[in-house]
Amino acid sequence: MSLVPYLINGTAFGLSIALIALALALIWRTVGMIDFGLAAVYLITAYTALILKTQLEWPFLWCAAGALIVAPLASIGIYTAVYRHFIKRNSALFVLVLVALCLHIAVQHILAATMSAQKFFLIDDIIPGWEIGGTRLNAVQITKMILSLVALAGVAYFCHRTGRGRTILAVADNRTLAQGIGISTDATYRWTYGIAGLIVGAAVVPEIAENGVDPYIATTPVFLGMAAIIVGGLATFTSPVLAAVLLGICFHLAVWGFSSSWQEVVTYAIVIAVLLLRPQGLFGSFSPVRQRA
Amino acid sequence: MAYIIDVLTLTAILMIAVHGYMLIKGLGGMLHLGHAVFYGLGAYGAAIAGTRLLPAAGFPAMLLAGISLAALGGAVVAWPALRNRGRYFMIVTFAVQLIFVTLVINLPVTGGPDGILSVPGLAFGSWLSSSTGLNIGSVVISYPQVKLAVMVGFAALSFWFCYTLIQSPYGRLIRAVREDDVAVEAYGRDTMLIKASVLVIGAGLTGLAGALFASHFNYVGPTQFELDATVLFLVMLIVGGQYSLLGASVGAVLIMALLELLRILLDNVLGVPFDMTAHLRQVFFAVALIGVLAIRSTGLIAERLPKYVLPTRRAGEAGETIPSTVPGAHTPVPAQPHPATGSRMDQQSAPVLTCRGLRKSFGGVTAVADASLDLFDGRIVAIIGPNGAGKTSTFNILSGVEQSDSGTASIGGTSIIGRTAAEIARLGLARTFQDVRVWGRLSAIENILAARANQHGATALGWLAHPERSRRDEIENLDAAWRLLERFGLEQHANTPAGQLSYAQRKMLALARIDAFAPRVMLLDEPTSGVDPRRLGTFLEHIRSFAECENRAVCLVEHNMTVVRDLADWVVFMEEGRVIAAGTPADIIGNRDLMRVYLGHRELKVA
Numbered sequence: 001m002s003l004v005p006y007l008i009n010g011t012a013f014g015l016s017i018a019l020i021a022l023a024l025a026l027i028w029r030t031v032g033m034i035d036f037g038l039a040a041v042y043l044i045t046a047y048t049a050l051i052l053k054t055q056l057e058w059p060f061l062w063c064a065a066g067a068l069i070v071a072p073l074a075s076i077g078i079y080t081a082v083y084r085h086f087i088k089r090n091s092a093l094f095v096l097v098l099v100a101l102c103l104h105i106a107v108q109h110i111l112a113a114t115m116s117a118q119k120f121f122l123i124d125d126i127i128p129g130w131e132i133g134g135t136r137l138n139a140v141q142i143t144k145m146i147l148s149l150v151a152l153a154g155v156a157y158f159c160h161r162t163g164r165g166r167t168i169l170a171v172a173d174n175r176t177l178a179q180g181i182g183i184s185t186d187a188t189y190r191w192t193y194g195i196a197g198l199i200v201g202a203a204v205v206p207e208i209a210e211n212g213v214d215p216y217i218a219t220t221p222v223f224l225g226m227a228a229i230i231v232g233g234l235a236t237f238t239s240p241v242l243a244a245v246l247l248g249i250c251f252h253l254a255v256w257g258f259s260s261s262w263q264e265v266v267t268y269a270i271v272i273a274v275l276l277l278r279p280q281g282l283f284g285s286f287s288p289v290r291q292r293a
Numbered sequence: 294m295a296y297i298i299d300v301l302t303l304t305a306i307l308m309i310a311v312h313g314y315m316l317i318k319g320l321g322g323m324l325h326l327g328h329a330v331f332y333g334l335g336a337y338g339a340a341i342a343g344t345r346l347l348p349a350a351g352f353p354a355m356l357l358a359g360i361s362l363a364a365l366g367g368a369v370v371a372w373p374a375l376r377n378r379g380r381y382f383m384i385v386t387f388a389v390q391l392i393f394v395t396l397v398i399n400l401p402v403t404g405g406p407d408g409i410l411s412v413p414g415l416a417f418g419s420w421l422s423s424s425t426g427l428n429i430g431s432v433v434i435s436y437p438q439v440k441l442a443v444m445v446g447f448a449a450l451s452f453w454f455c456y457t458l459i460q461s462p463y464g465r466l467i468r469a470v471r472e473d474d475v476a477v478e479a480y481g482r483d484t485m486l487i488k489a490s491v492l493v494i495g496a497g498l499t500g501l502a503g504a505l506f507a508s509h510f511n512y513v514g515p516t517q518f519e520l521d522a523t524v525l526f527l528v529m530l531i532v533g534g535q536y537s538l539l540g541a542s543v544g545a546v547l548i549m550a551l552l553e554l555l556r557i558l559l560d561n562v563l564g565v566p567f568d569m570t571a572h573l574r575q576v577f578f579a580v581a582l583i584g585v586l587a588i589r590s591t592g593l594i595a596e597r598l599p600k601y602v603l604p605t606r607r608a609g610e611a612g613e614t615i616p617s618t619v620p621g622a623h624t625p626v627p628a629q630p631h632p633a634t635g636s637r638m639d640q641q642s643a644p645v646l647t648c649r650g651l652r653k654s655f656g657g658v659t660a661v662a663d664a665s666l667d668l669f670d671g672r673i674v675a676i677i678g679p680n681g682a683g684k685t686s687t688f689n690i691l692s693g694v695e696q697s698d699s700g701t702a703s704i705g706g707t708s709i710i711g712r713t714a715a716e717i718a719r720l721g722l723a724r725t726f727q728d729v730r731v732w733g734r735l736s737a738i739e740n741i742l743a744a745r746a747n748q749h750g751a752t753a754l755g756w757l758a759h760p761e762r763s764r765r766d767e768i769e770n771l772d773a774a775w776r777l778l779e780r781f782g783l784e785q786h787a788n789t790p791a792g793q794l795s796y797a798q799r800k801m802l803a804l805a806r807i808d809a810f811a812p813r814v815m816l817l818d819e820p821t822s823g824v825d826p827r828r829l830g831t832f833l834e835h836i837r838s839f840a841e842c843e844n845r846a847v848c849l850v851e852h853n854m855t856v857v858r859d860l861a862d863w864v865v866f867m868e869e870g871r872v873i874a875a876g877t878p879a880d881i882i883g884n885r886d887l888m889r890v891y892l893g894h895r896e897l898k899v900a
Contacts, residue, residue, distance in 0.1 A: 085587055094324040094383065095586050098527065102579035105524060109579070113572035223391060230384055264395045268388045275381045276373045 005135030006252045012141050014248020015148035019203035020225030021232070021240035022155060023196035029172040029234055030192045031087065034226065037078055037100035040107035041197050042218035045071040045204040047111060050213045053122050060122055064205045068198065075197025076190050078103060087189070104218070112215040119214040127210075144206035151202040152241060158195065159237070168192050220264075224251070227271045233281020242283055298437045300553060305444035306505045308545040309451040311529045313499030315541035318530060319596075320459060321491040322471030324383035327370070327390035328526045331363045331496040333397065333518030335503025338362030340409040340513045341402060352416040356504045363500020364493045371489040390520055397515045408514025412507045415440055444505060448542075451498060455538050458494070460599055462742065462750035462767055465735065467491050469743040472732035479692060479726075480744045480810050481718035482751070490753040521575055528582045534592030536734075543594060552577070598736050600788050603775055644669050645846045646722065646814045648702035651690050652870075653683075660686035661697070662870030668814055668846040673836070675857045676850050677881070678867035679891050684850040685727060687867070688816045692724045693717040704814060721813035725803045725820060727850075733792025737783050737802055740791050741774040742767075744806045774809065781805040781835065797824050804835050808843075815839055817849040821856050833859055854882055866891070 020038065027035045049067035052058045058066065082103065086096055129138035159165035170178045171188045179185055203221065211217070224247060225240075232243025247267055254266035274282060310332050317325045342358035343351065374385035397403040404410075414436075427434045434442075458464045467487060470477050474484040507513045525548070533544020555577055559565040565573065585592065644667035651664040661683040668674055676684045689695040691702060693714035702709050704720045712720075732740055742748075748770060750756040750763025778784040781801050786794060791802055800820065807815055821832045837860055839845045851857050857864060857878055864881040866874040874887055881887060 082583065091586075091590070095590060097324075097326075097383065098531075099583050099586055102524070102583045105521070106576050106579035106583075109572040109575040113569040113576070226384075227388070230381075261395070261399050265392050265399070268392045271388045272373055272385060275385055276376070279376070279381055 002134050003253075003256060004133040006256045007249060008133050008135050008137065010249030010252035011245060012137070012145050012248070013251060014245035015145050015152075016203050016207060017221055017224045017228055017248050018241040018244035019148055019151055019199050020221045021228035021244040022152065022237060023199040023203075024222075024225045025229055025234055025237055025240045026155075026168070026172075026192055026196050026199070028229065029237075030168055031083075031189055032175075033083070033087070033093065033096040033100065035083075035100050035196070036097065036222060036226070037083070037103040038075070038196065038200050038225075039104035039218035039222040040078060041071055041075045041200050042204055042222060043104075043107050043111055043215065044074040045197075045201050046208045046213045046217060047115065049122060049205065049208060050120055054120070060209065063122065064209075067205055068201045071201025071204065072194040072197035075193040075200070079189060079193040083193075084186070084189075104222070108215050108218070115215070117215055119212045121212040123209055138210075140206055140210045144210065147202055147206055151199060155195065155199060156237070164191055168195070224248075224267065227267060229281075230271050231274045231281060232283050235281070235283065239281060239283035243281070246282075295437060298441050300549065302437070302441045302444045302509055303506075304546055304549040305441070305448040306502050306509060307526075307529065307549065308448045308542055309505065310499045310502035311526055311533075311541045311545045312451045312455045312538065313495040313497075313502065314526050314530045315495075315535065315538060316455060316458070316498065317492055317495035319535040319537070319541065320464065320467050320471065321488060321495070323375075323488060323492065325386050326383055327386035327393070327523060328499060329518040329520070329522035330370075330386075330389055330393045331366055331499040332503040332506070332522065332526075333393060333513075334366040334496075335359035335363040335500030336507040336513040336518070337397065337403055337409070337503075338500065339504030339507045340412040343413040343508070344409055344411060347413075352413065352508065355413065355508065356501060359504025359507070360497045360500045363503060364497035366500075367493040367496025368489065370496075371492045375485055375488050375492070390523055394515045394519050397518075403515075404513075406515060408512060408517075409507075410512055412511045412513060414508050414511055415443055440509065444509070447501065447505060451501070452538065452542060454498070458756070459538060461756045462748045462763060462770075463753055463756040465739055465743050466748075466751050468735055468739075469732045472734055473730050475694065475714070476726065476730045476732065477743075478714040479694070479718055479724055480806075481715050481723075481746060483713075483715050486752075494753065521578075524575075524578055524582070528578045528585075531582060531590075531592055532585050534594035534596070536591065536596030537594040539597075540592050540594030544592065547593075548578075548581075551581070596734065598734075598739070598788065598790060601736070601738050601771065601775075603784065603787070604772065642669060646691070646702070646704050646848075648687075648691060649700060651687060651700035651702065652698045653686055653690055653695060654698055659870050661690065663872065664690075664700070664867065664870070665872055666691075666848070666865060668848050670813070670846050671840050671844045672862045673840045673847040673849065673860050674863045674865060675861035675878070676848065676865045676867060677852070677854075677857060677891065681869075682867040683870035684867055685818055686870070688724060688818055688848075688850060691717075692722060692816060718810070718812070722816065723807050723810045723812035723814070724816035725807055725818055727818040727822070729796075729799045729803050731791040731794075731799050731802050731806070734790055736788045737791055737794065737798075738771075738774050738778060738787040740802055740806050741777055741809045742770055744809045745770050745773065746810055777805050777809055781808075782831070797828055800824055801832070801835075804832070808835075808839065811843075812845065814846045815848070817847065819850055819852065821851070821853060829853075829856070836860055858882055 023038055024035060027033060045067045048070040049063040052063040052066045053060065082099060083096070086099055123140070127138040127140050129136045159169055167183055167188050168191060170183060171185055175185060207221070208217070225244065228244035228247050229240045231247060232239035232241070234240065247270065250270055251263050251267050254263045258266065310328070313331065314325070314328050317323050336359065338361065339355040339359035343355040347354050370386060370389055374382045398406050426436055427439050466477070466482060470484045470487050477484050529544040529548045530541050531544070532548060533542065534540020552574060555574060556570065559570045559573060646668040647666070649665045651661050652659070653661040664683060664687045666674070666687070676687065678684055686695065690697045691709070693709065693712055693716065697710060700710070704717070704722055707720055709717045709720060709722070732743065735743060747766060749759055749766045756763050775784065775787070778787050781804060783798065783802060783805060786798060791799060794802060800823070804820060817836065820836060821829055824832055833856060836847065836849065840847045849860070861878050864876060864878050865872055866881055866887055868890055874881060874884070
């Protein structure tokens with residue numbers, strides 16, 4: 001059996017995970033928390049697109065645009081309404097993780113209870129595709145890869161070439177020093193959550209176009225995004241991105257080597273192996289307790 | 294009625310699982326996000342044993358199988374999760390939680406997605422769950438009632454076990470590790486082993502709950518042990534109070550009661566469809582947890598420290614004759630002290646600690662370039678030098694907190710290079726820290742007790758296997774601890790959490806604690822910094838007594854030249870990681886060039 005299709009699909013999947021990993025890394029380095037609450041943003045974005053499609057009957061591109069507007073707003077809203085209270089009190093990392101995890105669970109089950117647990121698709125037509133490297137890639141999959149690369153480049157540009165981006169990097173590097181020179185951490189955090197929300201939105205839109213919407217779609221990408229941070233490290237923002245691609249490939253190679261039911265076991269086993277052998281991450285240093293114990 | 298009995302039975306089972314969580318998270322301070330895994334391992338262990346390996350009346354063996362499998366799971370998780378001081382514990386346990394369900398779905402032995410059916414219920418001797426009930430005289434107790442009584446009995450047993458553990462020297466040490474594991478290692482304890490043991494015990498207890506759960510429902514399946522189950526346990530623990538055993542128990546009862554109220558509200562009052570209620574229950578868990586964390590993150594019931602009472606035979610003495618200073622405190626330092634050396638050997642006796650050419654770099658920064666030192670029994674050596682001279686780094690190397698890049702060091706002829714802090718402490722070296730590092734949520738007397746070396750009950754095995762000897766040791770240690778508190782003027786604060794003491798009191802407690810360990814070599818890192826000048830004399834008398842009355846080799850890092858002049862037999866001057874001079878206090882402090890380097894360091898650098 002040829003490996004090439006698995007590698008191509010794995011890379012496509014990895015690029016999608018890379019966006020989530022980047023959003024998580026941005027928050028982790030800047031705010032100092034593991035934000036599983038991005039899964040809530042993921043779901044809110046996906047269901048916004050679905051509601052616009054099914055209730056208002058907007059065309060898909062309009063739905064996608066609407067979802068991309070809602071994603072950062074949802075992220076900022078969650079920070080303002082929930083996280084800020086805990087961050088201000090300098091809560092421990094464990095508390096922040098629990099709060100974020102609870103937000104994810106709450107939103108997931110609210111949607112399951114009110115919107116039905118079944119899967120809905122946004123594109124009913126057959127999507128055109130092409131044969132590449134022995135595997136068939138459709139227009140959405142190709143768009144997803146291109147969009148991921150564009151989004152990654154866009155974030156890099158924003159962080160390194162704009163004043164607000166540099167402010168985020170400054171707070172990520174040394175919050176106390178940044179405060180000392182007059183940078184408002186609260187405003188920076190809002191921007192960070194906004195950007196992270198937008199990145200998540202960029203990952204969600206092509207994903208739901210390809211695979212549809214249900215209340216459980218956020219779990220795997222967000223947890224794999226976290227796994228990418230652990231595997232790649234947080235030395236630079238490119239570390240988790242590279243690790244996400246690597247994990248995406250492993251995720252699909254697990255199907256080639258075992259079966260689809262072992263995908264998660266193989267992927268998280270890699271995470272544990274990395275923590276055992278190189279806890280600082282494959283591509284640089286990693287510290288889950290950088291700012292909070 | 295049957296439904297209420299069923300709910301109460303489940304509550305008792307869940308309470309045991311929350312007790313296990315309390316041991317791991319509350320007592321041990323480990324950020325654990327995979328508790329449902331241990332619960333699941335217990336349930337599957339019991340179910341597999343009960344359906345495939347054991348005869349029909351093998352209920353006790355089923356429980357043992359569940360406990361063993363979960364404890365084994367705890368041991369397996371401990372290895373990757375507790376490396377690097379457990380920094381990755383939360384992530385590893387979370388990853389294990391995510392893997393577990395997928396794993397049991399894929400394994401044939403666990404019954405795949407269908408789980409394991411027909412798990413045997415309770416059975417004692419010839420009495421089986423299939424019997425109609427128990428006949429006690431004219432009273433017939435139904436099977437569900439028997440089951441409830443048994444589960445409540447197990448919950449009570451679990452409470453007693455945990456209570457005894459928490460109150461034991463072992464429990465006290467676990468709490469010390471939770472507060473500051475580096476300080477615990479400085480007193481000769483292997484913190485990885487302590488954490489691993491409490492994880493195994495907590496996992497085993499949770500495994501018992503899982504095994505009882507399997508026999509209660511006669512079924513186990515993968516969906517019962519997903520992340521949602523861990524969140525349920527977390528809600529129970531955190532709502533009740535994660536640092537309190539009573540809180541953990543109350544949390545389990547309270548959440549179960551609230552869930553039942555919610556069920557009644559949703560089903561009977563609001564008429565919510567059945568398929569929605571399960572989701573809304575999960576929403577309730579999540580929102581309740583966020584609410585409790587926002588309002589009262591310590592939960593309803595706070596941790597209660599054990600109260601120790603001054604023994605009656607000592608209370609009278611304490612009221613009248615507790616010395617404000619130490620015995621022999623006014624014994625003067627010999628006018629011509631024996632020449633302890635920076636690098637020169639004493640002529641009369643061999644040094645107890647000796648080091649040569651220590652070097653340590655952090656990246657491009659050399660903290661210690663060339664440090665050499667000799668310490669002698671009954672002598673005090675002071676290390677002075679400007680900030681950044683490498684004084685504390687030298688202490689860190691000697692005490693095993695950091696490993697040197699090169700050089701030699703030995704205590705009593707045994708090399709300490711490459712040894713852990715705990716191993717070095719066991720060789721007879723203890724230290725205090727510049728930032729005090731008392732165990733904040735242990736009382737003052739508990740700080741003393743936890744530091745004492747001679748405690749049979751301070752290990753899980755010692756406490757479990759020899760309870761009588763542990764009790765005897767504890768009585769002796771308590772007596773010694775009270776004496777120390779009296780000597781250091783802290784007896785009135787014996788039951789005060791160390792974190793609530795004033796800075797000077799914490800400094801004093803650090804001295805009492807190191808004395809409790811009775812080391813041969815004491816490294817005191819700025820023991821008097823920040824102390825009110827009026828109390829300075831008391832500190833000096835205590836430090837002097839360590840050398841003069843107890844014949845310990847004392848080395849202190851100090852910036853106060855009055856203290857150095859008053860205490861030290863020998864002074865070592867460090868600059869930029871090197872020992873550049875050593876001599877008597879008069880030689881060093883009287884050397885204007887050295888003092889200019891020390892006091893005018895910054896100006897010289899600028900110039």
